[in-house]
Every structure is written in C-alpha cells, then in structure tokens.
Amino acid sequence: MQATQRRLRRDLEANAQFGALEAVDGHGRTALTGTDANRDARKRLVGRFEDAGLDVTVDAVGTVVGRWTPDSADPSAQPIATGSHLDSVPRGGIFDGPLGVYGGLEAVRTLQDADCNLRRPVDVVCFTEEEGGRFGNGLLGSSVATDRIDVEEALSLEDDAGTDLETSLERIGFRGEGRVDASEWDAWLELHVEQGRTLERREAAVGVVSTISGITHCYLELSGEANHAGSTPMNTRADALAAASDIVLDLESAVRRHVEERSSTAVATVGQLDVSPNATNVIPGEVRLGVDVRDVTQQSIETLVATLEDSARTVERDRPIEVELVRPYDVAPETMAERCQNALRSASDAVGVEAVSMHSGAAHDTMTVSRVTDAGLLFAPSVAGVSHNPREWTDWEDCTTAVTVLAGALGDLAAT
C-alpha cells in the first residue's frame, strides 16, 4: 500500500494557490476563515471529496466532513476519522493544515486502491478556524465538535472589524447544519507538519506523538513610576522595564534548569512585552508581559508558574514595583491513546521507516478531540523547523511517506 505522490502534490499545490503570497521567499498563503481564499479552498476540497466518492456534510460552524463508507463496512459503525484544517495564519505556509486534510483524502484513496476489507467508515475532516487567525479562538471547529464551545457561542465570535463567524460563513456558503460530534468517532488520527527540528535532526521520516504539551498563558502587569530620564537620580527610580527584565531572565534560567534537571520537554517564553509610555527619555512606568508556559505534565507547568510567581514576589521585594499576575488561559496536556500510537507505529514498520516517539509542543485540533475519543497525532518533518512562515517546507517524498503511514494506520483501525 503506497500513497501516490503525484495526486497528493497536485492537491496541495492547487490548495496553495488560494490566498497565495506574491514575491516571497518560499510558498506562502493567507487564507483566513470566511475569506474568498478560504471559500475557494473549501469548494475545491468538497469537489475533491466528491471525486473520491465521499459523502460530504458541512456543519453549523463550517466544519466539512467527507465520509467514505467501504462496501465491506457497516454504515452504522462508529467511523475512524482523520483530518486537520485549511485556514492559515496571516502569511503562513502551505503545509500547516492542508497536509492533514488532503493527506487524509489521499490516505482514503490509497485505501480504496488497496481494496482492504474495512468494517468502519472513514471520515476526512476539515475543521474551521484552527489557527484563530480571524476569530480569536484557535481550535474552534474541534472545540465545537467536542462540545467545549456551543454552536451559538462560536457563531457569534467576531473578527476585529466586528463581523461574526456566522455572517462570514453564510457569505461563503459554508454555514451548514447540525454539529459534527467527535465523540461518535471510534478513533481519530491527525497528520501535521512537525514545526520543529526533532525529525530533521534524527533524520526520521515520521514522528508518533505520545503527548501534546499543556499550555498556560500568564500576563504580568508591572507598575512603577514614569519619570524624567534626566532629572530622576538612579536611586529614586521605580523602573518597570528593569523589573520586567529581571522576570524575563529569571524565567529563562529557571526553565533551562528545569529542562536539565527535571523535564526535557518544558518550554517557557515571554513573547509579549509592552512598555508605557515607551519614550526614550522617560523612565518606564508600566510594563505588561505575556508569558507562555508548556510541558507534557501539569505538574511541570505548575512548577514553572510557581517560579514565575516567585520571581514576581522577588521583584516586589527588591524594587519599588508592584506586580499583578493573571492566568486566563490554561489547557491541560493530552496523552495520545495507546492504540492510536500503536497503529501509527505498526504502519511505519510496515512501510519500513523509523517512527520517532516524541511530544508535541504545539497545540492541534487533536488536543481537543483527544478529550472525547481515542486520538493519535503523526508528524512529518519540517525543513529547519520553520512554520507559520512562507519558508515552511516538507519534501514531497516525506509528505507521501507520512500519508502512506497514515493510510496504514487508518486501515488498521477501521478493520476492527
């Protein structure tokens, strides 16, 4: 059983044209949910589903499902599902999302060609607004499909211009009916580009994810006193930026120690820092920090957040600065189902490629689906680990190998 590179590549290259960026280094696209580019991409997907004999449905939040019911299958059996998303970040790459959707379709075509004796239907799924590039909440379609967000709430989400999801889906003809229910799937597999360098460094064809890291976002408000940079002596300052720098470096050294001594998968990032008034000749009075903490166990995340809180208290003790910390976003780590990991590893063995067992530091729709059914996540290598960037790239050979592994695993799961 072997996926067909030509077919897969044609689909991905055609999809890359929707929202394609001109004059960039690489192959970039901007295809935000509900835009013309997203409409065109969805329409082509529906056509390609139909070409392959899949029954297409679109749910209320625009999640598209193509169902293949093999002649050998019980149409009422719980399906095996696979998929990903077609929306992109602004100025994103052409593989992040589409590889999992068209890879799912190509896996189905591969299974069709192989004439397997499958007992379950196979669903290929395109979730809406995975990136959160327009309506703020990432993993949106999968959150609705797993009942974490209800349909009405999702449809009322607004973009920066005040247009809601419902209006934008109606405009492009993808405001469907009902709700995809992921808990009805017997199992779920997602193929995605790694967005890191682990596979490239190991020269491995595929990665089988054991755990998706949990994520916490903390925001810290540091309050000092804005004052004249010339007439305020050093010893009477309450400089919120110097205090923030303490916290940035404390966190960096703490997480590095944590990686060395306790948990090699831990990461912590101060990605956002805003200074007020932010003028060269004024001592910073206020600083806001946005911190992202991730690891594969909640305990490790809590340890790092406690370190961050300690650092804030130390700054308050050592400087005339007040620090407030809030933690509005917290998603628990998700362990992938053993039987899904096993199916992906067996399929890799059958293809004769090494499957590296690894964690995912990035969130994916699988993180949400995993809460309601058995789920697995398969990675294809990312050249130089680059993603969310027109330079994102995965060799066609690697794409095809990963889809062959996906097809094998789907066939395995759908056979019982």
Added chain:
Amino acid sequence: MQATQRRLRRDLEANAQFGALEAVDGHGRTALTGTDANRDARKRLVGRFEDAGLDVTVDAVGTVVGRWTPDSADPSAQPIATGSHLDSVPRGGIFDGPLGVYGGLEAVRTLQDADCNLRRPVDVVCFTEEEGGRFGNGLLGSSVATDRIDVEEALSLEDDAGTDLETSLERIGFRGEGRVDASEWDAWLELHVEQGRTLERREAAVGVVSTISGITHCYLELSGEANHAGSTPMNTRADALAAASDIVLDLESAVRRHVEERSSTAVATVGQLDVSPNATNVIPGEVRLGVDVRDVTQQSIETLVATLEDSARTVERDRPIEVELVRPYDVAPETMAERCQNALRSASDAVGVEAVSMHSGAAHDTMTVSRVTDAGLLFAPSVAGVSHNPREWTDWEDCTTAVTVLAGALGDLAAT
C-alpha cells in the same frame, strides 16, 4: 527688592487657562506650538509686555522678545536676557516654561519698581517649540537664535499631519521677521522648575545650576529568530527579548556602580523597548531598545556608552543574537558661566535664602544659549519632583522667591 506674588500668580493662572485640561488631578494644559491655545497665550504675553512698557518683536520662527530699556541704560549696550517658553508637552503642567517667561516679566517689573540704576537693556524672551511636542525638535527657538539651525530649516519642519512650522505660525499671526541673535546678549538667565526632588529634599528655596548634563540617545536593534513558543526547545532558541533583558540589566547595574564610584550625577535609562512580533506564543525575533544616557561630563557619558557597547558584544558572544547600535543624538554637557552663577548666588544671599548648587539632568533652552554667551539657570522647587504632568506644582511663595532672586541677578548683571 521683592517680586509681587499677586501679579506673578495672576499672569501664570491666566496663562494656565490656554489649553487647560478639564477633570484632571492638578492643573494641566496642552498648548502645542501654533495651536489656538498657543496663539492665545502668545497674544496675552504680548499684551502684558506692552502693559509693562516693553518693546515687542517677533522673529521669523515666532520667538517673542520684550525689551525694557531703562532710562539709565545705554540703548546700544548688549542686553541681559532672560526667559523660557510657553509651549507645553501634551497634558503638561502650568509652570514648566511659563514660570521662566512670566517670571522674567515680573523680574523686570520688580526692577522697574525698585528704580535701579541699570546700564543695559533687559530682554524677556519666549522661545518657540522648546518641548518639541509638535515639530519634533526640542529647543527649536533657541537653536535658531544660536544659529545651530537656520530659519528656513526650522520653518520647514512638519508636524505628524504634514503642516509645517511656517504655516502654523502664519495661521496664528506669529510668523515674524529676522532672527533673535542670542550671541548679542551680554548674558542670559533662565528660571525653570526643577522637575526633580533635590530642592524639596534639601528644603531649599532655589537651586543654582553649575552644569547641564549632556545627553546621548543610542538605539539597539537585536536580531534573533522568531519561532513557535511550543515546538522550539529552549536550547535552540535565539530569543531577542531575553538578550535585550541582559542589556537592560547590565546597563542598570553599570550606571549604579558608576554613580557610586565615579560620578553621582550619571543616569542611564532604557525608556523604549519594542518587540516583534510581540505575540505571547511566539519567541521574540527582533527587539529595538531606545537608551538615554546623561551626565555632566562627556567622559562619563562615553564611559557609559562603552559599557553599553560591551554589553551588546557580550550578548552577541553568549547568545545567537546580532546587535546593531546607532547613536543619532548627542548633545554635550554645558557648564554655566561663573559670573551668572555668582550673580544668582549673590541675589539669593541678598534675599536670605539658601541657593543649592546643583546640576540639571533635564535639557533647557539655556543649554543652547550657553554655547554663544554667558548663561545661568535658576531652579524653583518642584513638589514631589513631578513634571510633564498636571500634578506638576510649585508653591506660589517659592515661585515668588525665585523671581525675586532672578530680579536681583538681572539687576546685578545689567548694572555693569
């Protein structure tokens, strides 16, 4: 000889109405160059000059001079000049600038009342655009009066909306002729609020400035690599914000040591920090820092800039980060003329108040005037050191005492 508090206060309170802020804690105003508020303030000033018998001229860049030629004076003798500015920063205070202009006028009225035997005319000057709140270059009127910027260049400066200084001065009727030439003044004195806490802490009525700190602005561009906060392990990151934090803290500790060991007047501030892409879940790829370094000797400034450069090289050595440093703004320290300082100290003695000898960390028009003639700078106390803020305050008693000192010093200088 004693300045009249009632007269001075009436002028400052009337001036505070132009561009007055409603509903603020304190007494704020916004009176940018060339606005209606600035026009009204200038018109009232001209009227008050004329009420006191001063001959008024307005130069090409709108700098207003009121000349008093005492009967005893040689009209062709080089005048003694004093003054400041009426423009404010956005949401500024009511003393920063106006105290020096109306204080200069009140000093002249005090000298008139005292019937001194003066040999030189006395000029009261209101410089245009000291704050740089609209046309970008601070100290603009004094820079033209000292031939550092020519008239045409100054008139062609544009605000953010593309309106040039010439048009805005014509609109308010203050685009005059010729150029005030500060090198023709025998000496210059400026009264200004301290904008610091030195006088308040010393419970002193006035400060006589010995040196105005020089100022350098450096900008550092740190280039790392923006990447996914989840899928990029700690040991493969090129985090420009962590690197910037190193530089912020290096500079802070270096200048604190420098203050302890070498120069108590040194200050250094990272007032500006901009992160790109500045998203919580993305490792910062680029950071731009704006640094302000000041001290009373150029050598001390150079030592601190060298420390900053060392810090940048250390970051480049220790991290996969590139740093570029530029230094587009550099103004040398200015030592005040001994005879001006002496005149201010003698006048303080005559009034019976302590005159604290101190430096100025803030720049003033005096910094520019000092390059072409003997100059002195007198400070009145600022409550809590607050300035550029509606909470800026100097007690009326302190204003009046400082004007009495100014009058004494002007009289002293004009007598010979």
